[in-house]
Amino acid sequence: MNVQKDVARLVRGNRQALAGCVILGVWILLAILVPLFWPWSYSEQNAGIQNQAISLTHLFGTDKFGRDIFARVWYGAGISLLIGIASALVNGCVGVLYGASAGYAGKYVDMVMMRIADIISSIPSMLYVILITLAAGAGAGSMILGLCVAGWIDMARIVRGEIQRLKETDFAAAARMEGIPRIRILLRHLLPNAAGLILVNLIFLIPQAIFTEAFLSFLGVGLEPPAASLGTIIQEARSQMLVYPNQMVCPLVVLCVMLLALNAVGTAIEGQLRRGKNE
Amino acid sequence: MIAYTLKRLATGIVSLFVLATVTFFLVRLIPGSPFQNGGVSTQVVEAVEEEYGLKEPLLDQYLTYMGNLVQGDLGVSYQEPDTTVAEIIGRTWPVTASLGLVALLASVFLGTGLGILKAVSKKKAVREGIAAGGMLLAGIPNFAAAILLLLVFSVKLRWFPSAGLLTPAHYVLPMISLMIYPMAVISRLTGNTLASEMGKQYVLFARAKGLGKGRILFTHALKNAWIPVLNYVGPVSAFLLTGSFVVESIFTIPGLGREFVSSITNRDYTLILGLTVFMGTVVILVNLVTDLVCTWMDPRMRRAYSGK
Numbered sequence: 001m002n003v004q005k006d007v008a009r010l011v012r013g014n015r016q017a018l019a020g021c022v023i024l025g026v027w028i029l030l031a032i033l034v035p036l037f038w039p040w041s042y043s044e045q046n047a048g049i050q051n052q053a054i055s056l057t058h059l060f061g062t063d064k065f066g067r068d069i070f071a072r073v074w075y076g077a078g079i080s081l082l083i084g085i086a087s088a089l090v091n092g093c094v095g096v097l098y099g100a101s102a103g104y105a106g107k108y109v110d111m112v113m114m115r116i117a118d119i120i121s122s123i124p125s126m127l128y129v130i131l132i133t134l135a136a137g138a139g140a141g142s143m144i145l146g147l148c149v150a151g152w153i154d155m156a157r158i159v160r161g162e163i164q165r166l167k168e169t170d171f172a173a174a175a176r177m178e179g180i181p182r183i184r185i186l187l188r189h190l191l192p193n194a195a196g197l198i199l200v201n202l203i204f205l206i207p208q209a210i211f212t213e214a215f216l217s218f219l220g221v222g223l224e225p226p227a228a229s230l231g232t233i234i235q236e237a238r239s240q241m242l243v244y245p246n247q248m249v250c251p252l253v254v255l256c257v258m259l260l261a262l263n264a265v266g267t268a269i270e271g272q273l274r275r276g277k278n279e
Numbered sequence: 280m281i282a283y284t285l286k287r288l289a290t291g292i293v294s295l296f297v298l299a300t301v302t303f304f305l306v307r308l309i310p311g312s313p314f315q316n317g318g319v320s321t322q323v324v325e326a327v328e329e330e331y332g333l334k335e336p337l338l339d340q341y342l343t344y345m346g347n348l349v350q351g352d353l354g355v356s357y358q359e360p361d362t363t364v365a366e367i368i369g370r371t372w373p374v375t376a377s378l379g380l381v382a383l384l385a386s387v388f389l390g391t392g393l394g395i396l397k398a399v400s401k402k403k404a405v406r407e408g409i410a411a412g413g414m415l416l417a418g419i420p421n422f423a424a425a426i427l428l429l430l431v432f433s434v435k436l437r438w439f440p441s442a443g444l445l446t447p448a449h450y451v452l453p454m455i456s457l458m459i460y461p462m463a464v465i466s467r468l469t470g471n472t473l474a475s476e477m478g479k480q481y482v483l484f485a486r487a488k489g490l491g492k493g494r495i496l497f498t499h500a501l502k503n504a505w506i507p508v509l510n511y512v513g514p515v516s517a518f519l520l521t522g523s524f525v526v527e528s529i530f531t532i533p534g535l536g537r538e539f540v541s542s543i544t545n546r547d548y549t550l551i552l553g554l555t556v557f558m559g560t561v562v563i564l565v566n567l568v569t570d571l572v573c574t575w576m577d578p579r580m581r582r583a584y585s586g587k
Contacts, residue, residue, distance in 0.1 A: 115290060122294045122566050123559045126521040128301070131555065134543065135308035211420050218422050219524060219540055234422075245430055252423045260418035267414055 020264035027258055031078040040068030060250040072233055073251045079229045083140055083213050087147040088205035095155025103163030104186050117153050125150035130221055138224045147209050155201050162194040196273050203266040207259045230255045291567045298559040303341055306552045353553035358545050364553035374444055375534035379519040381450055386458035394469025417463035422525040425456035442531040453530045457522050461515045465508055472504040509573050513566035520558050
């Protein structure tokens with residue numbers, strides 16, 4: 001029942017997961033190190049070096065204000081990742097607690113809770129997120145708030161199903177007969193058994209949130225300058241994308257690599273879990 | 280079955296009500312007046328707000344809005360006072376709907392096709408190629424796909440036009456950018472369910488009976504594998520609608536999505552409100568219909584709900 005050991009073993013034995021983890025590691029290192037040590041700043045404007053092409057001094061070129069795009073992209077990547085992880089954690093916690101209580105309580109409580117979830121999820125979440133970022137003002141906080149309105153529902157449904165299944169197992173019945181308090185059964189006996197499933201969905205929540213953030217920033221309802229995420233950098237490059245495509249393609253590729261690596265790790269672990277269950 | 284349909288209809292109506300209410304109050308929370316632009320004086324702004332009833336208590340405004348909404352009246356646009364929101368929807372919706380429908384059909388057909396190929400192919404390279412390709416495609420955000428397609432195929436190679444939606448050639452690039460993600464998900468969905476269906480006893484029995492491979496696949500296994508795909512049409516419609524925001528602005532298509540994006544920039548309250556309610560309604564209805572069709576189609580579910 002040691003989740004870390006399971007994950008470690010699984011990553012070693014699976015080339016896809018390994019590749020995903022390596023790319024992810026390099027990506028995160030770049031997002032941390034480039035803003036710290038790169039000679040160019042992400043926000044300092046320099047009229048002498050506007051719209052430069054890709055070169056050794058400016059690996060991704062410079063933008064219309066003469067800012068180094070390599071520095072900006074990795075600074076933005078860090079912000080995107082932070083928003084992704086923060087909202088995935090909030091959504092994950094809410095979803096696990098909500099789903100676990102609904103699944104464990106059963107009966108009317110379950111029905112009412114899941115109907116509420118149905119209603120929230122039947123409305124496209126992107127619409128809420130846009131309205132909330134507009135109402136609460138642009139910024140990382142309102143972005144995370146918007147992402148968390150409906151982001152937890154899938155997690156809640158999955159956890160609920162798993163808890164319902166686990167509730168009927170023999171060990172749960174044994175624990176009930178021993179007179180262990182219900183809350184303790186749920187937290188110490190049932191939830192740890194759903195850990196693998198929760199982990200997979202947590203991993204998938206991160207690219208979803210990063211995608212939504214980039215999508216909104218691209219629409220122009222994201223972060224306010226000088227703060228920048230990958231989405232805002234892509235958005236800024238749009239006005240001259242036909243003349244200087246490098247300014248847009250570089251952040252796009254960095255974003256896609258990130259989403260791909262996260263998806264690769266997620267699907268690899270998911271496949272491993274499914275195989276484990278079938279055996 | 281009738282009870283289930285009624286219950287599902289009731290949830291749909293509650294969803295619509297929640298949608299309209301939440302949207303109304305969120306839109307009112309957006310800071311800044313819709314009439315505050317450039318050198319307009321405060322008196323003028325207040326006079327116009329008065330005229331549009333924005334000075335009344337919020338609850339009264341809400342009740343008026345809901346009353347009009349029930350009668351299908353979505354109000355007039357603040358930016359173009361001569362046009363009603365309903366007219367704008369009438370003008371832009373056919374564009375978005377036709378593009379979305381084409382993308383939906385293409386993603387369902389190609390997705391199930393690839394999924395079937397993945398499940399039945401004997402070659403490991405084909406199976407793994409489809410799996411890897413699906414993962415690769417699912418990781419590309421729709422706006423990234425749209426931009427890259429535009430840059431490569433209409434700016435560099437000039438194979439396809441870059442703006443508008445007049446001829447079939449105009450549809451190609453926006454359609455591809457919209458359908459990539461749903462297609463990848465559908466192919467994974469079909470591949471996985473079909474693979475597990477093919478291992479079940481009824482397939483073994485059909486094979487023992489001497490039925491041909493194609494017949495087992497198409498009349499037996501696919502019938503069961505179709506249900507998750509049909510269930511996924513609801514989420515896809517939501518994805519296509521929100522995808523139209525970016526895809527329509529990138530390819531300059533005069534559709535609902537582009538209208539929505541410009542209504543946000545213009546702070547056009549009634550238009551934001553009307554379009555959000557409209558799009559939400561479309562998605563809720565699609566969800567409702569696919570849900571009911573799934574239940575009617577699947578005898579197991581039918582029996583579970585009619586309590587036999």
